[in-house]
Amino acid sequence: MRFLASLINGISLGSVYAIIALGYTMVYGIAKMLNFAHGDVIMVGAYAAFVMLNQIGLPVYVAIPVSMVVCTVLGLVIERFAYRPLRKAASPLAVLITAIGVSYLLQNLALLIFGANTRSFSSVVHLKSLRLFDGGIIITGEMIVNAVVCVAIMAGLTLFVNKTKQGQAMRAVSEDKGAAQLMGINANGTIALTFAIGAALAAVAGVLMCSSYPALTPYTGAMPGIKAFVAAVFGGIGSIPGAFIGGILLGVIEVLGKSYISSQLGDAIVFSVLIIVLLVKPTGILGKNIQEKV
Amino acid sequence: MAMLEVNELKVCYGVIQAIKGISFHVNEGEVVALIGANGAGKTTILHTITGLIGAQSGEILFEDKNITKTAGHKIVSMGMAHVPEGRRVFSELTVLQNLKLGAYTRKDKGEIERTLETVYERFPRLYERKNQIAGTMSGGEQQMLAMGRALMSHPKLILMDEPSMGLSPIFVNEIFDIIQKVSASGTTVLLVEQNAKKALTIADRAYVLETGRIVKEGAAESLLHDDAIRKAYLGE
Ligand SMILES: Nc1ncnc2c1ncn2[C@@H]1O[C@H](COP(=O)(O)OP(=O)(O)OP(=O)(O)O)[C@@H](O)[C@H]1O
Ligand SMILES: [Mg+2]
Numbered sequence: 001m002r003f004l005a006s007l008i009n010g011i012s013l014g015s016v017y018a019i020i021a022l023g024y025t026m027v028y029g030i031a032k033m034l035n036f037a038h039g040d041v042i043m044v045g046a047y048a049a050f051v052m053l054n055q056i057g058l059p060v061y062v063a064i065p066v067s068m069v070v071c072t073v074l075g076l077v078i079e080r081f082a083y084r085p086l087r088k089a090a091s092p093l094a095v096l097i098t099a100i101g102v103s104y105l106l107q108n109l110a111l112l113i114f115g116a117n118t119r120s121f122s123s124v125v126h127l128k129s130l131r132l133f134d135g136g137i138i139i140t141g142e143m144i145v146n147a148v149v150c151v152a153i154m155a156g157l158t159l160f161v162n163k164t165k166q167g168q169a170m171r172a173v174s175e176d177k178g179a180a181q182l183m184g185i186n187a188n189g190t191i192a193l194t195f196a197i198g199a200a201l202a203a204v205a206g207v208l209m210c211s212s213y214p215a216l217t218p219y220t221g222a223m224p225g226i227k228a229f230v231a232a233v234f235g236g237i238g239s240i241p242g243a244f245i246g247g248i249l250l251g252v253i254e255v256l257g258k259s260y261i262s263s264q265l266g267d268a269i270v271f272s273v274l275i276i277v278l279l280v281k282p283t284g285i286l287g288k289n290i291q292e293k294v
Numbered sequence: 295m296a297m298l299e300v301n302e303l304k305v306c307y308g309v310i311q312a313i314k315g316i317s318f319h320v321n322e323g324e325v326v327a328l329i330g331a332n333g334a335g336k337t338t339i340l341h342t343i344t345g346l347i348g349a350q351s352g353e354i355l356f357e358d359k360n361i362t363k364t365a366g367h368k369i370v371s372m373g374m375a376h377v378p379e380g381r382r383v384f385s386e387l388t389v390l391q392n393l394k395l396g397a398y399t400r401k402d403k404g405e406i407e408r409t410l411e412t413v414y415e416r417f418p419r420l421y422e423r424k425n426q427i428a429g430t431m432s433g434g435e436q437q438m439l440a441m442g443r444a445l446m447s448h449p450k451l452i453l454m455d456e457p458s459m460g461l462s463p464i465f466v467n468e469i470f471d472i473i474q475k476v477s478a479s480g481t482t483v484l485l486v487e488q489n490a491k492k493a494l495t496i497a498d499r500a501y502v503l504e505t506g507r508i509v510k511e512g513a514a515e516s517l518l519h520d521d522a523i524r525k526a527y528l529g530e
Binding site (some may be wrong): 165168169171174175178179180181182183184185186187294 | 344345346365366367368369370371375376378382383384385386387391394395396399429443444495
């Protein structure tokens with residue numbers, strides 16, 4: 001029973017990680033960069049929703065789309081002004097360091113605007129909890145919504161990438177930017193689109209995460225961001241189903257680890273698992289083995 | 295009228311001057327060959343024409359429009375396609391997906407279908423393998439795919455960078471056959487080749503490039519019988 005309850009908790013947490021990881025993996029797959037500010041975009045999305053829901057009192061169906069728009073614009077601005085100028089830079093480290101800088105910038109801006117106090121985010125989900133086994137296992141509405149939204153996003157992205165012209169353009173840019181341009185694909189535009197999608201997903205993740213775990217601070221996005229990055233690497237960075245599997249597994253491992261091994265060591269367990277997976281399979285669970293061209 | 299005109303083009307990579315001021319042109323309907331040893335600058339010229347790298351100075355005119363500063367992704371819809379060196383097919387996508395990306399800038403679905411059929415007629419093997427992942431095809435098949443993909447944009451001018459590189463003699467003959475057929479169907483061809491003999495055999499005119507400069511030009515026929523060329527490029 002305790003195992004089952006932990007498992008369900010883990011899937012719910014993992015669903016949030018997976019949504020964040022999908023953003024990481026999309027951006028990495030296409031722009032070949034680790035957007036370490038991705039986690040902080042989640043925090044911005046959550047604050048945007050918090051302001052609209054708790055302070056202005058707008059309905060959920062307004063607050064969520066608007067916070068997605070806010071994050072999309074933020075993602076595009078970050079890409080355009082912080083990352084694009086560096087894309088031709090000699091060292092990929094320059095982009096990485098910039099991403100870390102953007103991360104701190106967002107955290108400090110949030111600190112400046114909202115202060116360090118923990119805000120209590122009220123859940124956007126108003127579904128009744130399911131009580132199984134006479135209350136032995138409780139599945140909250142948030143858990144159900146997290147899992148459903150996560151699966152829907154994963155399926156939507158998979159269809160988008162494989163079936164639409166824009167999605168095919170993304171795969172082309174991801175593999176060979178120059179050759180993609182020769183097809184008439186605007187590589188910079190495609191990369192920007194990827195950032196926009198990733199940021200919109202971050203807003204969704206922010207709202208869901210704060211609905212399940214209602215404490216919102218300027219640092220709310222940092223740790224989940226890093227864990228989602230771990231999840232993306234775990235599943236095979238660049239792979240959409242990989243991010244999904246990685247996210248869910250990570251959530252499950254974290255919750256099981258906390259409940260069976262040690263509640264303090266939860267995060268340490270998560271990172272140990274990453275190290276072990278990378279030792280055994282450096283490309284992650286679904287990672288591509290780079291194949292040599294003829 | 296020259297379809298493509300390159301005037302006093304200079305290109306550099308950092309401090310290395312790869313192209314040191316060259317001029318040449320391609321007339322409508324011609325097959326023009328650009329030959330030269332490794333590192334002469336052939337690929338650099340093609341990349342500059344299709345906007346993958348920027349020129350330092352000089353100008354490139356396509357159908358009288360100055361395209362020197364035109365962004366790379368805007369060139370193909372003007373009617374110029376480029377079969378890059380080393381094929382560069384999208385190896386994770388299927389043959390059909392690659393071909394469709396070749397028609398990325400075209401809107402009319404019916405016309406794309408028709409072009410697809412002509413490409414399949416020209417390369418029956420691509421039809422047989424249309425659902426195969428491109429990266430698993432042989433080098434010769436990938437070359438055919440790269441050419442088919444370029445033809446999917448229905449270009450007026452096609453640039454080909456060493457299409458025979460690394461292929462067995464039978465495949466080389468097949469590729470040159472196809473280039474002739476593409477030309478006969480009305481597409482103008484600018485062909486970069488190491489295989490100078492083959493290239494000169496099918497070309498109308500040719501330019502010989504040495505370390506970033508054009509050192510010789512003329513009718514392909516006469517270059518084929520030029521003693522210096524025979525020594526340097528035909529291995530005789
Ligand atoms: N990205 C680059 N950075 C620096 N130098 C370069 C770069 N690309 C090419 N070069 C240099 O420019 C010169 C011309 O190269 P290019 O690739 O155009 O030659 P090529 O004629 O196509 O040769 P090959 O027949 O071997 O393909 C060479 O000296 C090469 O080293
Ligand atoms: Mg070359």
